[in-house]
Amino acid sequence: MTNTLLQIDHAGKSYPSFTLKDASLKVESGQIVGLVGRNGAGKSTLIKLILGLAKLESGTISFPRFQGDPRQQIGYIPEELWTYENLKIQALLDFLSRIYARFDGQRASGLLKEFDLDPNDTIRLLSKGMRAKLFLVITLSHSARLLILDEPLSSLDPVTRTQFWSVIRAEVDQGAGVLISSHLLEDLEQQVNDIVMIDQGEIRFDQSARSLLNTWRSVRFEAPAAVEAGTRIRRIGPNRYQMVIQAETEVRPRLEAQGATNISVEPASLNDIFLHLCQR
Amino acid sequence: MPTLNSRVIALVTKDLRENAKLARLFIGAYTACLILFGFLRGKNQTGNWIVSFVWVLTMAAVGNYMKFVIWQERVKRTLYFLKTLPIADDEIIFSKYLVMGVLVTATFHGPLWIAVAVLKIFRYPADVMPISVLLWYYLAGLVIALTGILTSVLLDSKLAVAMPFLLTLFLGAVFMAVYKLDLIPNILVILQSPYVQIGLLVLILAAVGLSFRVTCYYFSRRELADVLE
Numbered sequence: 384m385t386n387t388l389l390q391i392d393h394a395g396k397s398y399p400s401f402t403l404k405d406a407s408l409k410v411e412s413g414q415i416v417g418l419v420g421r422n423g424a425g426k427s428t429l430i431k432l433i434l435g436l437a438k439l440e441s442g443t444i445s446f447p448r449f450q451g452d453p454r455q456q457i458g459y460i461p462e463e464l465w466t467y468e469n470l471k472i473q474a475l476l477d478f479l480s481r482i483y484a485r486f487d488g489q490r491a492s493g494l495l496k497e498f499d500l501d502p503n504d505t506i507r508l509l510s511k512g513m514r515a516k517l518f519l520v521i522t523l524s525h526s527a528r529l530l531i532l533d534e535p536l537s538s539l540d541p542v543t544r545t546q547f548w549s550v551i552r553a554e555v556d557q558g559a560g561v562l563i564s565s566h567l568l569e570d571l572e573q574q575v576n577d578i579v580m581i582d583q584g585e586i587r588f589d590q591s592a593r594s595l596l597n598t599w600r601s602v603r604f605e606a607p608a609a610v611e612a613g614t615r616i617r618r619i620g621p622n623r624y625q626m627v628i629q630a631e632t633e634v635r636p637r638l639e640a641q642g643a644t645n646i647s648v649e650p651a652s653l654n655d656i657f658l659h660l661c662q663r
Numbered sequence: 664m665p666t667l668n669s670r671v672i673a674l675v676t677k678d679l680r681e682n683a684k685l686a687r688l689f690i691g692a693y694t695a696c697l698i699l700f701g702f703l704r705g706k707n708q709t710g711n712w713i714v715s716f717v718w719v720l721t722m723a724a725v726g727n728y729m730k731f732v733i734w735q736e737r738v739k740r741t742l743y744f745l746k747t748l749p750i751a752d753d754e755i756i757f758s759k760y761l762v763m764g765v766l767v768t769a770t771f772h773g774p775l776w777i778a779v780a781v782l783k784i785f786r787y788p789a790d791v792m793p794i795s796v797l798l799w800y801y802l803a804g805l806v807i808a809l810t811g812i813l814t815s816v817l818l819d820s821k822l823a824v825a826m827p828f829l830l831t832l833f834l835g836a837v838f839m840a841v842y843k844l845d846l847i848p849n850i851l852v853i854l855q856s857p858y859v860q861i862g863l864l865v866l867i868l869a870a871v872g873l874s875f876r877v878t879c880y881y882f883s884r885r886e887l888a889d890v891l892e
Contacts, residue, residue, distance in 0.1 A: 434747050454749040466744050482748050 385447045386411040388529045388560040393442035394432055403428045403584045405442070410529065410560040412448070415551070417575035417592070418564040419653075421661050425584045426564040427462060430533050433562070434459055446529065453529075455484055458522030460535040462564075464514035466506060472517060473502035476524070483525035491524035498546070511538035519547065523554065530554065532563040536570060548574055572596070572653040582661060592653070599651035599659070602626050602634060610641040615662060627651050627659035 389410040396403045403425045410416050420426050431437040433444055446453040480486040495502055498516040515538050536544055565571055579589045603625045616626045628634055635646055853859050
């Protein structure tokens with residue numbers, strides 16, 4: 384049996400001011416895939432296509448491991464955390480328990496406790512962070528095998544974020560697959576197996592986080608004036624500069640020739656790589 | 664399995680995003696008819712055309728605002744939430760055209776209903792209001808009441824059934840009393856006053872506002888809390 388939970392092949396979608404072109408990726412069981420890109424790059428469009436919230440115009444999206452309605456096994460945390468605002472948490476969970484075939488009420492209760500949510504709270508009174516936690520509870524309570532998480536971290540405090548990743552990691556260890564879109568690149572760098580970067584509606588790369596981080600280096604140096612190194616250089620302080628280069632590129636002699644000092648070459652962070660590839 | 668009511672809610676919001684163009688068409692056609700009507704009335708009855716025209720424009724502005732800014736956004740968010748749930752597509756039992764027609768009509772039923780009443784009075788500056796006017800009035804009321812029933816089925820709201828009926832009965836009784844007591848000629852004289860016309864305009868605007876509020880209420884209260892009770 385295939386391990387692939389989600390397979391996207393050459394997906395395309397056009398809006399008047401934006402086009403998603405030829406997007407392909409897959410999410411396998413036991414894998415977390417991070418989807419990164421600037422605002423408006425196409426992350427949410429891709430997620431909407433996966434969930435059927437927007438109509439696919441070209442390509443295919445399939446869920447090879449799922450039988451019947453795939454939504455029974457997909458957990459989704461949307462960017463906009465909206466649900467029935469006037470319901471109490473428990474009422475919403477009761478409703479969802481009738482819709483999801485594998486809804487586990489006991490697990491839902493346990494997760495509510497773990498996340499400090501009161502089942503008698505009315506949803507419209509919840510903060511954004513609490514809503515995010517509620518959506519996570521919903522997602523985990525119906526034993527979803529594929530989690531689609533659209534910017535779930537932005538409203539969570541550091542403690543809850545740690546809790547969040549711990550819960551997600553436990554799910555992944557049990558065979559779930561996760562596609563997560565986030566701007567919190569430090570988190571993704573630590574947690575994900577694969578990184579998919581999307582830019583202006585096109586997937587720029589899809590590779591393992593480890594190999595991506597091994598491909599790039601961050602070079603920091605001091606220089607009295609701007610230097611030229613054949614790549615984009617970012618000013619990070621008074622007379623301090625940084626640039627991101629491919630691991631095999633040798634720039635030290637070139638920088639030294641232009642008066643650069645205190646040159647350090649370190650592994651680039653995902654944030655460094657992202658800035659390097661996305662800045663125009 | 665999803666409850667029937669959850670299916671109904673899913674039905675209402677199903678594919679609404681794709682139906683946005685259709686909704687705009689509805690609203691556009693409705694607005695165009697009202698403006699045309701206002702001009703035609705203005706041609707024949709110059710005394711009242713300004714009132715009609717201002718009313719028409721106000722209706723169009725408020726209606727469009729209501730539809731595009733608040734209503735659609737709320738329904739869209741509901742749609743997004745519901746479409747991620749495993750509720751089968753084949754549970755759609757009405758066509759999207761019917762759903763949109765009902766929703767748009769229901770949105771405007773308050774102002775439409777009052778407009779029918781007010782415009783019918785303006786239209787007959789004679790001293791007698793023909794019985795056909797009242798028949799037209801009741802026919803309009805009936806259509807609106809039926810719309811209310813259909814809306815209530817779709818939105819699972821008892822209020823949507825009761826309100827158009829009650830309003831129709833109450834205002835129908837008032838109009839009938841006015842007619843039977845032969846007050847129409849007096850009313851027509853009173854209506855010639857610009858102050859009264861301005862007052863009526865304010866009332867109409869208030870009715871539009873009320874309708875707007877009631878519509879918002881429908882869409883904010885048609886929550887699953889009601890469904891689950």
